[in-house]
Amino acid sequence: MNELPNSEEPNSLECPLKKQWVSFCFVDEFAEASSYAGLEYSLRDSQNQSYQGVLDNDGFALIEDVYCGPMLLTLCSIAKTYPDPWYEQLSIRENYPLPLTNLQIAAEQSPIGPRRTEESLTYLAEERAAQEGARFYRVEVSDLVEATKHLPDPDDTWGPRPSAGLKQAAGAAADQPGIALEPNQHHVFEVKALRAYSPIFSTSPEFSALNAYQLAVMCKLSYAPFSIQREGTDPSHPPPYLKAGSIGNVLREQLACQIKPTLFDTANFHLLNEEVPYSKRFEVVPYDPVRYPIQSERFTPEDEHFLHDDETDTQAFITHNDKIILISVRGSASFDDWLRDFDARQVPIKNGTGNAHRGFHDAYLVAQEFTEDYLARFYTNGQTIIVCGHSLGGSIALLLADWIKRLHYAPKVILYTYGAPRAGDRAFVESAKSLVHHRIVNNNDLVPSRLCSRYLDGRGVENSGSRTGYATGLTRASDQGNQSAAGWPGQSARRSISPPWRAVLLYATQTRWR
Known part of the structure; x- marks a missing residue:
């Protein structure tokens, strides 16, 4: 997969080149991205190089000049500001303080999206991904953060999920929290509403x-x-x-x-x-x-x-x-x-x-x-x-x-x-x-x-x-x-x-x- 420099020397080293790109967008169950605008993200490529950034007003980010191979994406930034005092109370209380992330708080502000039937999944974000020619996946907050014990257990019905096999191929980052991305692809991630x-x-x-x-x-x-x-x-x-x-x-x-x-x-x-x-x-x-x-x-x-x-x-x-x-x-x-x-x-x-x-x-x-x-x-x-x-x-x-x-x-x-x-x-x-x-x-x-x-x-x-x-x-x-x-x-x-x-x-x- 790597692009290598031309060399006919039998002992030359193969060095990967940073000529790949990846893009992604986070949306809620209504296919709207406003809840996730401004969130910090961290991307780690197959050579363990890290890239930091912030989602734009459309919940979108494009990262260029990355090494070829699977990449790992996380949104683990801990919240420092809160939409109301209750969240701050949860994060600082003496007993069971919660590691609230900005992603968790954002996912809590968006309501549960429409379904065609009670048994079916959402459909608006999937339609948006098809219009954009993007890879479409459904994710939960727990897929993208480090501390997860205070969050709901994973929902096995919420899919398609990002590939676990691709994550295992992500090199040194494979054992870390996050979801795997393919190089040279645009991805749309629908975050399950963190509601109760x-x-x-x-x-x-x-x-x-x-x-x-x-x-x-x-x-x-x-x-x-x-x-x-x-x-x-x-x-x-x-x-x-x-x-x-x-x-x-x-x-x-x-x-x-x-x-x-x-x-x-x-x-x-x-x-x-x-x-x-x-x-x-x-x-x-x-x-x-x-x-x-x-x-x-x-x-x-x-x-x-x-x-x-x-x-x-x-x-x-x-x-x-x-x-x-x-x-x-x-x-x-x-x-x-x-x-x-x-x-x-x-x-x-x-x-x-x-x-x-x-x-x-x-x-x-x-x-x-x-x-x-x-x-x-x-x-x-x-x-x-x-x-x-x-x-x-x-x-x-x-x-x-x-x-x-x-x-x-x-x-x-x-x-x-x-x-x-x-x-x-x-x-x-x-x-x-x-x-x-x-x-x-x-x-x-x-x-x-x-x-x-x-x-x-x-x-x-x-x-x-x-x-x-x-x-x-x-x-x-x-x-x-x-x-x-x-x-x-x-x-x-x-x-x-x-x-x-x-x-x-x-x-x-x-x-x-x-």
């Missing part, structure tokens, strides 16, 4: 039917394992999380990878999602023991996001994005949980006011320690903390939400509970009046209305004076009245169908007040 789906939640303190449904699904998800079912003190597992319906699978393998999940634990549901930049999804932290030393001690993302306490059989998960920290606490799922439900002796609430059901309080202490560690790592000013729980999990969530509300930095807290028994006595209820608590129950459910009531304030106080709506879907109650019900501070709602993760709709015409 994120469940939509309202951060308003007012009752939201959307939240009531979405959080009911999150409560159902809390009954699932994070990866695979663990027994006793079994260790956690690193990603990927391939068990369908598991928490890790929903958060990391589906929502983060532009897949809309439909299986939550063992039940089929649909969430209302929005498309967001990948860095603004509900995060599962990266697994990279080399970069994050804490993970070299068998500490996995499951340990960070999932509470599995063998002693109290308490289970919960936490995740967050730029606006919300979401906490979901599991309800009764074992014989030990039911024993805890009936362990109703009153004990003083640690770091709180009044007394609480001892079984709930013991589980709350475990959840409090887990939550405190997570908030210390990931809470930033302005995030709303949304807490939810079903049955036993709702009572734990109530105690937990009240504690969070009292933290010195006074975070905004919203609580939704489903079929939750009373958790505290009248002193606790009075102290927690300011907590935004939307309580959802089945009208005929004895657990929230009767369980433990005789123990918590001595008289089994009911919802005296409350103005509660009853409907075939989900109704809301006024902010008044229910605050006086033992163990049920804050706002309250009742629903007439069970379990709480059935489809939730709110129709004003269905509601009657009394």
